[in-house]
Structure formats: C-alpha cells, structure tokens
Amino acid sequence: MMRSLYGKEINKWIKNDLLDLQDLDRSEIELILETATAFKEISTRDIKKVPALRGKTVVLLFFEPSTRTRTSFELAAKRLSADTINIAPSSSSLSKGESILDTARNIEAMNVDIIVVRHQCAGVPDILARYLSASVINAGDGMRAHPTQALLDVFTIRERLGKIEGVNIAIIGDILHSRVARSNIHALTKLGANVTACGPATLVPVGIERLGVDVCYDVDKVIRENDVLMILRIQKERQKSYFLPSLREYAKVFGINKQRLRQAKEDVLIMHPGPTNRGLELSADVADGEYSVILEQVTNGVAIRMAVLYLLSGSHTK
Amino acid sequence: MGIIIKNGIIVNSDDIADSTSDILLEHGKIIRISRRMKTTGHDVIDVAGKLVLPGLIDCHVHLRQPGREDKETIETGAMAAAKGGFTTIMCMPNTTPVLDNEMIIEAVKKEAARVGVVNVLPVGSITKGMKGEQLTDMYELRAAGCVALSDDGRCVFNSQLMYLAMQYAKPLGLLLVEHCQDEFLSNNAVMNEGFYSTLLGLKGDPAVAETVIVARDIELARYLDVKIHFQHISLNRSVELISRAKQDGVKVTAEACPHHFTLTDKDVSSFDTNTKVYPPLRTDEDVDAIKKGLQNGVIDCIASDHAPHTVEEKEKGFAEAPFGMIGLETSLGLVMTELVDKGIISLTQMVDKMSTSPARIFGLETKGVVKEGYDADITIIDPEAEWEVKAEEFMSKSKNSPFIGRRLKGKVDMTICKGKVVYRDYI
Numbered sequence: 172m173m174r175s176l177y178g179k180e181i182n183k184w185i186k187n188d189l190l191d192l193q194d195l196d197r198s199e200i201e202l203i204l205e206t207a208t209a210f211k212e213i214s215t216r217d218i219k220k221v222p223a224l225r226g227k228t229v230v231l232l233f234f235e236p237s238t239r240t241r242t243s244f245e246l247a248a249k250r251l252s253a254d255t256i257n258i259a260p261s262s263s264s265l266s267k268g269e270s271i272l273d274t275a276r277n278i279e280a281m282n283v284d285i286i287v288v289r290h291q292c293a294g295v296p297d298i299l300a301r302y303l304s305a306s307v308i309n310a311g312d313g314m315r316a317h318p319t320q321a322l323l324d325v326f327t328i329r330e331r332l333g334k335i336e337g338v339n340i341a342i343i344g345d346i347l348h349s350r351v352a353r354s355n356i357h358a359l360t361k362l363g364a365n366v367t368a369c370g371p372a373t374l375v376p377v378g379i380e381r382l383g384v385d386v387c388y389d390v391d392k393v394i395r396e397n398d399v400l401m402i403l404r405i406q407k408e409r410q411k412s413y414f415l416p417s418l419r420e421y422a423k424v425f426g427i428n429k430q431r432l433r434q435a436k437e438d439v440l441i442m443h444p445g446p447t448n449r450g451l452e453l454s455a456d457v458a459d460g461e462y463s464v465i466l467e468q469v470t471n472g473v474a475i476r477m478a479v480l481y482l483l484s485g486s487h488t489k
Numbered sequence: 490m491g492i493i494i495k496n497g498i499i500v501n502s503d504d505i506a507d508s509t510s511d512i513l514l515e516h517g518k519i520i521r522i523s524r525r526m527k528t529t530g531h532d533v534i535d536v537a538g539k540l541v542l543p544g545l546i547d548c549h550v551h552l553r554q555p556g557r558e559d560k561e562t563i564e565t566g567a568m569a570a571a572k573g574g575f576t577t578i579m580c581m582p583n584t585t586p587v588l589d590n591e592m593i594i595e596a597v598k599k600e601a602a603r604v605g606v607v608n609v610l611p612v613g614s615i616t617k618g619m620k621g622e623q624l625t626d627m628y629e630l631r632a633a634g635c636v637a638l639s640d641d642g643r644c645v646f647n648s649q650l651m652y653l654a655m656q657y658a659k660p661l662g663l664l665l666v667e668h669c670q671d672e673f674l675s676n677n678a679v680m681n682e683g684f685y686s687t688l689l690g691l692k693g694d695p696a697v698a699e700t701v702i703v704a705r706d707i708e709l710a711r712y713l714d715v716k717i718h719f720q721h722i723s724l725n726r727s728v729e730l731i732s733r734a735k736q737d738g739v740k741v742t743a744e745a746c747p748h749h750f751t752l753t754d755k756d757v758s759s760f761d762t763n764t765k766v767y768p769p770l771r772t773d774e775d776v777d778a779i780k781k782g783l784q785n786g787v788i789d790c791i792a793s794d795h796a797p798h799t800v801e802e803k804e805k806g807f808a809e810a811p812f813g814m815i816g817l818e819t820s821l822g823l824v825m826t827e828l829v830d831k832g833i834i835s836l837t838q839m840v841d842k843m844s845t846s847p848a849r850i851f852g853l854e855t856k857g858v859v860k861e862g863y864d865a866d867i868t869i870i871d872p873e874a875e876w877e878v879k880a881e882e883f884m885s886k887s888k889n890s891p892f893i894g895r896r897l898k899g900k901v902d903m904t905i906c907k908g909k910v911v912y913r914d915y916i
Binding site for chain 1: 676682683684686687688689690691692693759760801804805806807808809
C-alpha cells in the first residue's frame with residue numbers, strides 16, 4: 172500500500188502508463204484527483220519542492236511544439252525533485268516521419284524513468300508504451316487524447332462546485348478535432364456528469380452520442396442549461412479546409428461573449444484549455460471575467476501533473 | 490517426360506470429384522486426367538488425397554518494381570505468390586515510373602520471364618503517369634500484353650475522362666478496373682468514418698467516398714454498355730449498388746479482399762499500422778455484406794491487394810504510415826478459415842472466386858479449370874493443415890501484415906505453374 176502525503180493509506184496505482192482516460196476506471200481517476208489535492212498545496216509554499224521523485228529522470232519528448240503543457244510538466248517534475256530533459260525532435264520535413272521507436276529506444280538506453288510524449292499522430296504514445304519499459308505519459312496525441320488536461324479540468328470543476336456527479340457540462344466548439352474534448356468526455360461521463368457536445372454540425376463527430384453525450388447545435392440553449400461551459404479553441408485553418416464557411420460566422424453564432432452569457436446560470440463556470448483566441452470562440456472580457464476559471468485550470472494543471480508523475484513512478488508492473 | 494499428380498481430389502468451380510484422380514502434366518498443359526494412370530516415363534508426385542485446384546489467380550497485386558525494389562521485386566513477389574498458391578498474378582501500374590507505355594511493360598514482362606516461377610501479367614494505367622489528365626495509348630498497351638488497365642491507387646476522378654476511357658477501350662475489349670475513391674470526400678482520412686474514428690481521434694473516411702464512385706461508374710458503364718471491374722469492394726452499400734446493377738444487366742464485376750471480410754474498424758484500436766489500408770477496414774455490417782456478396786455471387790472474385798511496405802515506413806505514427814498490407818501468403822488461409830470452414834462459401838465457390846472467375850473476367854481462356862487442354866497451373870491444398878502466420882516465414886520482402894500470429898486452417902501444399910513445381914511445403 173502506498174501512503175499519501177498525509178500518511179493516509181491510499182489505493183495503489185498499478186498501471187505503468189497513462190495513455191487515454193478511456194482505459195481508467197472511476198476509482199483510478201479519483202485516486203489521481205485525491206493525490207493532486209495533496210500536491211496543490213506544495214506550489215503555494217515558499218520552497219516549492221518535495222523529494223518524492225528525487226533521483227528520477229523525466230524526459231519531455233515533444234514532437235509537437237508546446238509551451239504551456241511542457242512547462243507545466245517540467246515544473247511538476249522539478250517540484251517533485253526529478254531531473255528533467257527536454258527533447259524536441261525537429262519538425263522539419265527531413266525528420267518528419269523519423270522512426271519514433273528509434274528515438275525513444277535511444278532515450279530509454281539512458282535509463283530514464285518516465286517519458287512524457289506529445290505527438291501529432293494518435294497512437295504514438297501507445298506504440299512507445301508497448302515497446303519501452305519506461306512509463307509513458309500521453310501529453311497529447313493528435314486528436315485522440317490529452318489525459319492530464321481533462322484531469323485538471325475535472326479537478327477544477329470539482330474544486331469549484333464540490334462534485335462532478337449530476338453536473339451539467341457543455342463542451343462547445345470544434346469537437347471533431349479536439350483531444351481535449353475526447354478526454355473530457357471520458358472523464359466526465361465516468362464520474363457521472365451530464366455532458367453535451369455543441370458546435371457547428373461539420374465539427375461534431377459521427378457517433379459521438381455513443382460515448383454518452385448529448386448533442387445540441389443551439390448554443391443559446393446550451394448556455395441556459397449548463398453549469399459549466401467548456402470552450403474549445405477554433406483553429407484558424409478550419410476555414411481553409413472547408414469545415415467552416417468563415418471565422419466571422421463562427422464568432423457570431425458560437426462565440427461566447429458577455430451579452431450571450433446574460434442567459435447563463437448565475438454561477439456558471441467558463442473554462443478553456445488555452446491558448447484562447449480572444450474575439451473568436453470567446454471574448455476577452457469573458458476570458459478575464461468573473462465566471463472564468465481559466466487561470467485556475469493552469470494552476471491545477473501543475474498539481475495534476477505532479478500527481479500523475481508521482482503515481483506512475485511508484486508502479487512496479489514492468 | 491511430364492509430371493503425374495497422383496491421388497488428388499480435383500475441385501473445380503462446378504464440381505468436387507468424389508474420388509481421387511491422376512493428372513498428367515506435360516509441355517505446360519494438362520494432358521490427361523484419369524484414374525490409375527500408368528506412370529512410366531513421368532515423374533510422379535503422390536498428393537495422398539489432398540485437394541487439387543486450378544492454379545489460383547490474384548488479380549490485384551503490387552510488385553513495386555520498378556522504383557521501390559526495397560519493398561518487393563517481381564522476383565520476391567513471384568516467390569510469395571507461389572507460396573500463397575497463386576500461379577498467376579496481375580501487377581498494378583502504380584510503380585515508379587508508372588506502367589503507362591510499351592517499353593516499361595516490356596521491361597516488366599522480361600523480368601517476369603527471367604524470374605519464371607509464376608505468370609505475372611501486367612496491368613497498364615488508364616491515364617498517362619496516373620495523373621488523371623490524359624489517356625494512355627491503349628492499343629499500344631494492349632499489344633504489349635496488358636490484360637487490363639487501371640489507375641489503381643487513385644480513381645479516374647474526371648468523369649468525362651472516365652467516359653472517354655471506357656468509350657475508347659470498348660472496341661479493344663480491354664477491361665478497365667477502378668479503384669473507387671473520391672479523394673475529396675476522403676480528405677486524407679486514415680480509417681473508416683464511424684464510432685471508432687471518433688473514439689480514436691483519427692480522420693474518418695466516409696462510406697460515400699467509395700460508393701459515389703461505384704455509383705458513377707455503374708452509370709457510365711450502363712450508358713456506354715461497357716464492362717467495368719471494381720477493385721476491393723468494402724461496403725454493404727457498394728454490394729447493394731453492384732447487385733442492383735447486375736440485375737439491370739450492367740456488365741459490372743467486382744472483387745473483395747480477405748481483410749474486408751475478416752477485420753473491422755474496431756481492429757484499428759491498437760494503432761497497429763498494418764491495419765491501415767485503403768479502402769479502410771469497415772464495420773461488422775459491411776463484413777457481413779461482403780460475405781453475403783461472395784456467397785450469392787454479387788462479388789465475383791477475391792484478390793489480395795498485396796501492398797508491401799518497409800518496416801521503416803510502417804513504423805511511424807498511424808496517420809503518417811503508408812496504406813496497405815501484404816496478402817499473397819495469407820489469402821488462401823483466410824478464405825479457408827473465415828469462409829469455407831465457417832460454411833459461408835463452399836470449396837467449389839472458393840475455386841470460382843480465386844481461379845475460375847478471375848480467369849473469365851480477365852480473358853484468360855486457358856486457365857481457371859482443371860481439365861484436359863487447360864494450362865498446367867495447379868494448386869494443391871491441405872484443407873486440414875493448421876498453421877500460424879509468422880513474419881519470418883514470409884517469402885515477401887515486406888512483413889506488413891496484421892495477421893501475424895493468427896492461426897489459420899487450410900494451407901498450400903504445392904504450387905505448380907506451367908507444369909513445373911514452383912513451391913512445395915516441407916514440414
């Protein structure tokens with residue numbers, strides 16, 4: 172049995188990797204959230220460090236560029252006293268499609284403990300996890316999964332509302348291309364929330380209802396009926412690839428602004444995984460306004476990632 | 490001096506022999522079939538009750554030569570074909586350079602002749618360079634020995650060009666073969682559009698990407714009264730369209746691949762890039778429709794779409810890996826295990842799908858039947874042999890198969906081409 176930082180005995184984490192929240196059951200998600208609660212406090216101290224991962228090596232293998240997630244993971248690892256290494260294989264056309272396994276095997280040969288990987292292709296973390304004995308954490312693979320993002324989102328909601336079960340949550344935007352949406356849908360449905368997917372019909376994927384969500388194309392209705400509005404980033408390329416007739420129309424019809432929010436519930440939460448396109452999916456004053464918990468999400472992100480690194484480093488299944 | 494195959498049970502598309510026979514092969518032909526043949530002066534191979542089939546024909550194979558000899562060559566492909574029980578294979582033109590002129594067709598034929606082993610029949614392209622802009626010199630390609638034309642890998646997207654291609658080819662009697670895919674609808678998709686593409690966050694190819702081209706070509710073929718052959722049919726809806734067209738008398742024929750009646754989009758969940766193929770693996774409903782289509786004759790033949798890729802190319806993220814899997818060496822095993830053994834088609838139907846109908850469709854008049862006067866292309870199979878698909882046992886240069894590790898029942902025991910043994914299974 173592992174001891175939590177408060178000396179309580181908690182369930183032991185047994186998986187070697189964190190690839191997709193689809194693979195976790197409710198109790199495993201609860202364990203991560205509970206562990207994160209304990210770690211959140213550390214970041215408020217004067218000396219923001221505990222020796223939990225001292226002597227461990229964490230590699231941040233980011234094939235896709237990222238500042239926020241990578242920094243968050245790096246801070247999380249360093250606050251646990253781990254040694255961190257950043258590897259960003261060049262995304263030039265020469266090395267495009269280089270053998271991922273080759274790169275990873277080379278890294279593993281240096282005896283690293285945890286590899287945090289982000290890649291533009293879904294499934295790459297799974298391939299790594301299959302062939303490497305180091306623990307693999309998925310920091311975002313293509314459109315498929317971003318487990319730690321969803322975990323920090325869930326953590327934020329629970330911290331603010333006291334629960335997840337029965338909470339009405341709307342995910343608004345480009346669901347089709349969003350790994351954040353997919354991971355959140357897994358986490359939220361497993362914890363008993365009522366999830367609605369909302370967006371232009373071309374951006375709501377086929378069969379999404381089978382994942383346990385409702386679909387609604389009426390943003391105003393969705394705003395009225397939900398306790399949490401999770402807003403997704405619209406990538407500007409979507410207009411070029413014909414999914415949206417124009418960003419202008421998207422902003423007008425789906426953009427969340429103060430005017431629209433007047434019909435929202437009194438204590439509605441506005442969330443966004445970042446980075447925000449102010450003026451497109453949400454207005455600046457909403458992003459910075461009283462309902463927004465966007466910055467809390469960022470803070471909680473470090474705590475969640477500390478929890479995940481901590482739990483995975485303690486596993487003995489390989 | 491010829492070869493006598495002794496004690497085999499002959500299976501043709503219309504009949505299974507109720508007792509063993511002996512077959513004399515000489516000068517590349519089936520000379521005589523009878524009981525208790527006198528063997529003096531000939532080599533004798535006693536097959537001890539195994540099934541004797543007309544040489545299997547795979548009408549959809551990628552040999553990668555010229556241009557990508559790292560993946561496969563005419564030689565290694567021919568060896569793989571022989572091991573898979575095929576005595577005739579048709580190689581697709583999407584090589585580098587494309588098989589769109591007489592010189593390159595001659596080069597392929599010459600190499601195929603040098604290799605020997607199995608009959609390699611080149612399929613020329615419909616458009617020059619497969620660019621979809623200008624028709625190839627079809628009379629020249631026919632004279633050079635092409636049995637059919639295809640832009641396989643792409644469809645001829647410009648409808649007027651396809652219209653003209655069909656019109657031009659008609660008096661030649663040259664069969665056009667279509668890879669049905671509207672690339673705009675596919676939009677760089679990597680798997681079937683459906684629940685699993687949504688779950689896995691992979692770009693989904695909608696069924697209509699295939700069906701709109703199937704429907705279009707049926708209309709063109711109906712209007713111009715020409716033959717058309719559809720490659721790798723993968724969908725319930727495509728089977729429906731073809732069934733209806735056949736009922737209407739349109740001269741459509743179609744093929745299906747073993748992976749499309751064995752695997753589904755759910756199998757992509759492992760992110761094994763060997764499950765990445767075009768057309769993509771579809772749903773359970775589509776698999777059932779393909780099986781029914783084979784059962785009732787809407788789908789005329791089975792082809793592998795053998796598509797070798799190197800380990801380096803397949804060892805990439807799913808979205809970045811190339812499409813395709815090898816299939817020559819697993820085709821028969823999958824057909825026996827998934828279709829014959831499960832009672833979906835009979836042995837005679839299997840012979841029809843894998844030999845007689847391909848011969849008929851592509852005008853190979855001396856093949857596809859075990860009968861006196863036909864070519865001495867024979868496949869001998871052991872229907873009871875159980876075996877496991879192993880990467881190291883592939884004769885193909887490439888190993889990109891999602892069936893590695895799968896246990897199959899039904900194995901090629903011997904392959905005879907032009908009266909010579911070109912493959913023998915040694916236990």
